[in-house]
Amino acid sequence: xxxxxxxxxxxxxxxxxxxxxxxxxxxxxxxxxxxxxxxxxxxxxxxxxxxxxxxxxxxxxxxxxxxxxxxxxxxxxxxxxxxxxxxxxxxxxxxxxxxxxxxxxxxxxxxxxxxxxxxxxxxxxxxxxxxxxxxxxxxxxxxxxxxxxxxxxxxxxxxxxxxxxxxxxxxxxxxxxxxxxxxxxxxxxxxxxxxxxxxxxxxxxxxxxxxxxxxxxxxxxxxxxxxxxxxxxxxxxxx
Amino acid sequence: xxxxxxxxxxxxxxxxxxxxxxxxxxxxxxxxxxxxxxxxxxxxxxxxxxxxxxxxxxxxxxxxxxxxxxxxxxxxxxxxxxxxxxxxxxxxxxxxxxxxxxxxxxxxxxxxx
Numbered sequence: 001x002x003x004x005x006x007x008x009x010x011x012x013x014x015x016x017x018x019x020x021x022x023x024x025x026x027x028x029x030x031x032x033x034x035x036x037x038x039x040x041x042x043x044x045x046x047x048x049x050x051x052x053x054x055x056x057x058x059x060x061x062x063x064x065x066x067x068x069x070x071x072x073x074x075x076x077x078x079x080x081x082x083x084x085x086x087x088x089x090x091x092x093x094x095x096x097x098x099x100x101x102x103x104x105x106x107x108x109x110x111x112x113x114x115x116x117x118x119x120x121x122x123x124x125x126x127x128x129x130x131x132x133x134x135x136x137x138x139x140x141x142x143x144x145x146x147x148x149x150x151x152x153x154x155x156x157x158x159x160x161x162x163x164x165x166x167x168x169x170x171x172x173x174x175x176x177x178x179x180x181x182x183x184x185x186x187x188x189x190x191x192x193x194x195x196x197x198x199x200x201x202x203x204x205x206x207x208x209x210x211x212x213x214x215x216x217x218x219x220x221x222x223x224x225x226x227x228x229x230x231x232x233x234x235x236x237x238x239x
Numbered sequence: 240x241x242x243x244x245x246x247x248x249x250x251x252x253x254x255x256x257x258x259x260x261x262x263x264x265x266x267x268x269x270x271x272x273x274x275x276x277x278x279x280x281x282x283x284x285x286x287x288x289x290x291x292x293x294x295x296x297x298x299x300x301x302x303x304x305x306x307x308x309x310x311x312x313x314x315x316x317x318x319x320x321x322x323x324x325x326x327x328x329x330x331x332x333x334x335x336x337x338x339x340x341x342x343x344x345x346x347x348x349x350x351x352x
Contacts, residue, residue: 162319195243197318201250227250234247 006077008035010047011089014096019087032065032072032080036088036100049100056214059148062155063100064089069155071214091155107151107170114171115193118178121185129183137180144177144222146215153209153219165198169209169219172200176222179229191226191233200226249311256308263301288351295351302343310336 004026009019024038033051040047051061056074063072066080066087077086094102122129131138153169154160160168167175175194178184194200200223209219233239240248274284288294310332317323 159319192241192243196246197242197324199243199246201246202315202319230243230247231251234244234251239241239244239247 006030006035006081007085008039009085009087010036010039010100011096012047012099014098017096017099019089026077030077032063032070032075032077032086032088033061035077035086036063036072047100048098057148059150062091062150062152062214064091064155069152069212071150071152074214091151093155093157093160094151102151104151107154107168108149110154110167110171111149111174113193114167114175114199115186115190116171116174116178117186118181119184119186121183131182135182137182140180140225141177144173144217144219147173147217148215150214152212152214156208156212158206158208159202159204163198163202166202167194167199169203169223172203172226173217173219173222176225179226188233188238191230191239194226195230195234195239200230203227249314252307253311256304256311259300259304260308263297263304266297267301285350291351295347298347298351299344302340302347305343306336306340309339 006024006026008022008024010022011017012020022039022043024035024043027034033054036047036049037051040049049061049063051073052058053060054073056071059071061072062069064070065072065075066082066085068080069091070080072088080086088100090096090100090102094104094106097103147170149170151170153173157166157169159166172194175190179187179190184190203220203223205220205224207220210217210221213219230239279287313335314328314332317328
């Protein structure tokens, strides 16, 4: 009996590269990351790709699989392959370093521009902040906090593709968690940072980010929340 | 005004004008259906417009909403699809808004006054 195999097209090279085809043995419960790892270990060791945890925690293995951005470690070949075909490319909207590796710097630069860092309002000498777990603000944070920074949303967003300066879903989602954090002291400056032509108002509510987020977060909802907060601040003259 | 505040006001103006337009377009279409269904002539329609205060007010609001909404939408389209942005674009769009406003209000005045 012949072993079942999978024809895989993998992007090789930089922005001007091309797809190269490989044959990989089919395995039960095989993930897309397993396929890429097989190619690198058994077919072509020069293939560059990025991964770390293999269990959907680190957010480093996202790639474009059959045209859609996905986390490859938790994506089974069965769930994405139409028959026996698989096409794997680097993430969209980010510069390609080589093969399946993209430069994530522009993605994380957006987080910094959206003031995505916590700014404490208390010092270590103060007592612990008491945040009611059931409070509405805490519930908003809970709904958006599990982002692993994989950039699947960024690569899936049409507006990121059209508008190079757009902060993108992940950075705005991060900002939303912080403006709802009772301990944070950067609220007003953060609203300034996320408002504007390249900020939350540029979102077209296409919801590709929400559809593709492997953690099932809803960045579109977070961005809508920012639009409301920013609009209220503008009406109060506090922007 | 900070750039963030300006962008937020533009966004608010576009959303509010869109809500106004949604109602205006429905009323406008319903009026057309009514007028054609009743077989009203152009002369009869103009006569009714002249006799009313509500219609010039309604179409005045319609024109203002269009003059606010269209240039703001065009600004986003130009920005995202052609990369055209900046002060020159904003000045051109302000002139476009004034043209829509002047032309529209002139038409309303001509037909109703």
